[in-house]
Amino acid sequence: MADPRLRRQLAEGKFVAAPGVFEMITARIAESIGFDAVYVTGYGTVASHLGLPDAGLATYTDMLSRISRICELSSVPVIADADTGYGGLLNVQHTVRGYERAGVTAIQIEDQEFPKKCGHTPYRRVIPLDDMLRKIEVAAEARTSDDFLIIARTDARTGHGLEEAIRRAEAFGNAGADILFVESPESRDEMAEVCRSLKKPCIANMADGGRTPILPAAELQELGYALAIWPALGFLSMGAAVAHAYTRFKETGSSTHDDVPLYNFQDFSKLMGFQEIWDFEERHKEVAE
Template identity: 65%
Template sequence: MADKALKQALAAGTFVTAPGVFELISAMIADTMGFKALYVTGYGTVASHLGLPDAGLATYTDMLGRIATIVERTRTPVIADADTGYGGLLNVRHTVRGYEQAGVSAIQLEDQEFPKKCGHTPNRRVIPLKDMLQKIEVAVDSRRSDDFLIIARTDSRTSLGIDEAIRRGKAFAKAGADIVFVESPESEEEMQRVCEAIDAPLLANMVNGGRTPLLSAERLQSLGYAIGIHPAVGFLAMGAALKHAYADLAENGETTSAVELHDFSRFNELLGFPEVWEFEKRYARQEAANAAE
């Protein structure tokens, strides 16, 4: 079931900064950092699992399996990308129930046509507003607990303009979405307009290299946002680190001091090796005692 800590943080007016995680190493490291939530990014998860663009190619099963494992291996509330709900209204119901059963704390659903595209890339098209409102209604009706939050995202800014994006965001809040996500506003002024117009907790998407200005948590909160997700910081940092480390190895035939590596013993601790070793010692002692009898 959902971790109620995320809902409680929002109710208390605590700003939530959520780093993007996309597989277990990124999730388990971020889990130790004291964040109020982790954000399972669709872009990063599809890239790490399939090596493909975030273009509607991953299935519900692809995503749920990875999200469920991330939830299981971390203690921080998880916000998870669910694209368009992977189909029609029946698919939305199935997706909401599956994500909630997996222990996700907030599910993100968007108004793009299927198959969707990454929110900071071109050529996105959205479904009619009435169709998205039905998806929100189904999502709200399908959840088992109010602690499981529904995030409704509109991608209409890029193709239809900021006025339409705000109109949709207001309608999403009225339809029962717990959090409204207006994707890719293109200036701080547009972000301010979103916050002034929509009476609901708002989510800002801070994509490194994306269309929206990158603002601090303090500035986002002052504008009126409740959550700031940073979906790309993890996989872009990983990509840069791997490129540097592999280039160093290719050039020198060994890893030199130019490469910063995670301490191996601490990495073992992160993954739980000490528990494995203690288990092995315990049962090795029992086997020795049984052999001596």
């Protein structure tokens, strides 16, 4: 079931900052730190699960299997990428129902042509506005709870300009979207214009290395954003750390270096749930005669 807290937080004007998670280690770390929400990133999930680019190659089944597991673990609202809805209108209906059953709280659907591409890479094209509006209407009709929120994203900024992107986002809100996502504005002024122009809650995408300036949460809230996602933070930091550790190991033949921080093994075991296993075994151990 969708978590009602995200809707309440938006209604109360509380800014929500959600880190990107993409597999179970990042999900467990995010859970242990304590966030108001987490974001299941399509880019990171496809890279982690399939070792492939986020270019429309992952299926609904690929994504749902990972998202379901993250929802089971998470005690906070889960926002999840659903690309274009994985096809036409019937696919959108199927996707919304599946994500909602899995425990997702907010589903992100975008207006790209299929196959879609990461929103900060080139050669993205958008579908006609009317086609996207029908997708949003189907999504709103398919959900069973108003706590299940629809995030409608437009990728029109790069190819058609900011004015067209804002026009589309406004139409998305009128069609039933709860949260509006103008992807890849290219300056702070553009980000401010998005928030000034749109009446429904807006989401910012803080994709490190992408087209949009990376701003702190307090500044995003000041601009007028209701929530923001940091989708790449987890996989870029993990990639950098693993690359450094493996390089030093290759160079020296050792895993022990002052410049290679390692998670304490006992703490990591507890993070993965071993404490519950140890407690169970202690309760049920055989009594020596």
